[in-house]
Amino acid sequence: MNDVCICLFAAPNFDKSAQGLAGAGRRLAAELDGQLLAVIVGAGADALAAEVARIADTVTLADQAELAEYQPETCLNALAQLCGERSPRAVLLANDTYSQEIAPRLAYRLGGSAVGDGVEVRVEGEALRVVRQVYGGKAQAVIELKRTPAVVWLRARSFAPAAERAESGEITRAALDIQADTRTRIVERKREAGGEARLEEARVIVSGGRGIGGPEPFESELKPLAELLGAQMAASRAACDAGWVPPTWQVGQTGKKVTPELYLGIAITGASQHMAGISEAKVIAAINTDPDAPIFKHSRFGIVEDYRKVVPLLREKLAALQR
Amino acid sequence: MNILVCLKQILDPEIPARDFRVVAAKREAERGSASLVTNIFCENALETALQFRERAGGTKITVLSYGQPSAEDSLRKALAMKADAAALVVNDGNTNPDPLTVARVLAAANAKLGTFDLIMVGREAGDWGAGQTGGLLAEMLELPCVSFVDSIESVGGKLHLKRQTDTGWETLAAEPPVVVTVTNDEHNVPRIPKVRDVMMSYRQPLTQWTLDELGINADEARAGNTYYDVAELAIPQKETRCEFVSGDTLDEKVEAFARRIIEVTGAM
Structure with a gap:
């Protein structure tokens, strides 16, 4: 009854997200004086299971034919059954698409309470408390x-x-x-080009905002800069909504929450909903024409200039310094 | 097709951080001079529904909100955007009810309004951002749920729901009835209603119910905290002092900027 159950979806490797989830689960289990149980749903997760087993007390692989590929309803049924049998005190999931889709429904089926996007989980007396950002990161x-x-x-x-x-x-x-619950069924899956490496795993991110002005400069200016830095590319909601870059590039409260060593924001004002997605970045740097742009309040260093002038020169300088 | 779109009225999330305050004792945001707006993802949902109706025809769109009396404005705007009917459940209790309460109220109102093939909600709200209403509503109605949808098409009696994932997108074939949560995309930017339609919308009928009229435990709904409680609300003090790179020329400034970047990436 004091156990913690972590739920993961099959993946080829033990990525930063799975590691963080297992870490959070292990510490919470210690606080509750319970065991850490792991459940992995989907096929092809033997390597992941072996890694998780180095942290968890038990690992259960649910990879039978009906569960080989993620389908929301069937997967939810499986997780409700697996978690239900274990009667844990807490069930933890990561914040990927599937986990977010399922978590509130899983809580309902287990008779529990869900809360999402947690940055801290703690035990206070009999209660579990979760810290999270609200109001687009403003509070x-x-x-x-x-x-x-x-x-x-x-x-x-x-x-x-x-x-x-x-x-x-x-x-x-x-x-x-x-x-298998066939009321809904995934009939097509498509990976966005460049979506091979996950933005959430990136160590350096070059990101563009509304001030970029169109799709072309992302290709002609920002992409070569990103290549030079071994960075992944991202964008603000404004740039994604304008259709300049794919929605998978969106960073912010409602986009990806990223944790790079360096986040370089170019022509991004830094509305709080955007900053909510990069609050865990180690260093934020910004290029913007407006010295009062909110992004500078969160930046370690910055330059107040038009990115069109800065970026070409910056590529030259970086190339020279890296040589 | 009968579509229900649920809308939430919230404090304008675009207000700058410097104007944002909280009343810590009441664990809620201070209204201040901020306006009240419809949550953007709810409007994306409505826009997606309107576009579906334009393509498929034969579709009725009903909008529903649970909120303060002022939420009527969100519903009137939806009517001006050309939703067909609107209903409001007035919240005279906890101004920030937990997601289970909201879903319970919406489920009860849904039953009073009729039967729907498609129930749409925003993926999350720009205020508390819980992201749970759709999933919990689906559970209460015993329906399947698909999240992060950005477009819907009717294909041979089924609905094809295109949704965004971490790495790209997926299409799900769904047998109605189904609940979907909607996210933003370049194609579902909400339309701006005509001024005339906004004025006209105030003459259209709008159903209003109190919590007591829904056949649920109204006192529990007013308390709105059997699922969770907000124990604390605060504005984190987290500002970094930004070093603006210096130099007499652009070349010098960019050189300094490049060096700072290398300091970070070189240490990785």
Whole structure:
């Protein structure tokens, strides 16, 4: 009853998000004096299971045919069954698309309470409390969950990983009695070009905003700069909504929450909803014509100039310095 | 097709951070001079519904809100955007009810309004951003739910729902009835209603219910905190002092900027 159950979806490797989730789960389990249980849904996750087992007490792989590929309803049925059998005190998930889609419904089926986008989870007396940003990052709230289990999806990448244990936890395969729910079915999956490497995993990000002025400069100016820095490209909501770049590039409260070592914001004003997506970046730097642009309030260093003048010169300087 | 779009009226999220205050004791944002607007993702949902009606025809769109009496303005605007009917459940209790309460109220109002093939909500609201209403509503109505949808098409009796994922997009084939949560995309930027239509919308009928008329536990709904409570609300003090690179010429400034970048990336 004091156990913590982490839910993951099958992936080829133990990425920063999964590591953060396992780390958060391990620490919460220690605080509650319970075990850390892991559940992985989907096929092809043996390598991931082996990695998770170095942190968790037990790992359950649910990879039977009906669950091989993510389908919302079937997957939810499986997770409700798996978590239900384990009666944990808390269920933790990451903040990927599928976890966010499922978490509130999972809480409902388990009779618990959900809260999302958590940056901290703590035990206070009998209650579990979760810290999260609200009002587009302008404020921070502490939410107290009233029902059990607490189902929390986390900004997993900003949680520290846990140390590997001396002995790996046991890995078992679940054999669930589950019917495929065909009311909804994913009939097509498409990866966005450049979406191969995940923005959330990027160590350097070059990002453009409304001030870029159109799709072309992303290609002609920002892309060569990103290549030079080994960076991934991103954009503000304004640039995505204008159709200049794909929506998968969007960083902010409603886009990706990123955690790079360096976030270079170019012609981005830095509305709070955008800043909410980069609050965990180690260093923010900005190029903007307006010295009062809010992004500078969060930047370690900046330059007040037109990016059209700065970026070509910056590429030259960086190339020379890297030589 | 019968479509229900749920709308939430919120404090304008575009107000600058320097004008934003909270009343810590009440754990809510200070209204100040900010205007009240319809949550953008709810408007994206309505826009997606309107475009569906334009393509598929034979579709009725009803908009529903649970909120303060002022939420009537959000519904009137939706009517001006050409929704067909509107209903408001007036919240005379907790001004920030938890997501379970909201879903319970919407589910009850949904049942009073009729039967719907498609129920649409925004992916999250620009104020509390819980992102749970759609999922919880689907559970209460025992319907499937698809999140982060940005366009909907009717294909041979099924709905094709295109949705955004972390790495690209997916299309789901869904048998109505289904609940979807909607996200923004370049194609569902909400239309601006004509001034005349805004004026006309105030003459259109608008159904209003109190919590007591819904056949739910109204006192529990007024408390609005059986799922979760806001224990604290504060504005984090987190400002960095920005070093503006110096130099007499553009060349010198950019050189200094490049060096600062290398200091960070070189140490990685």
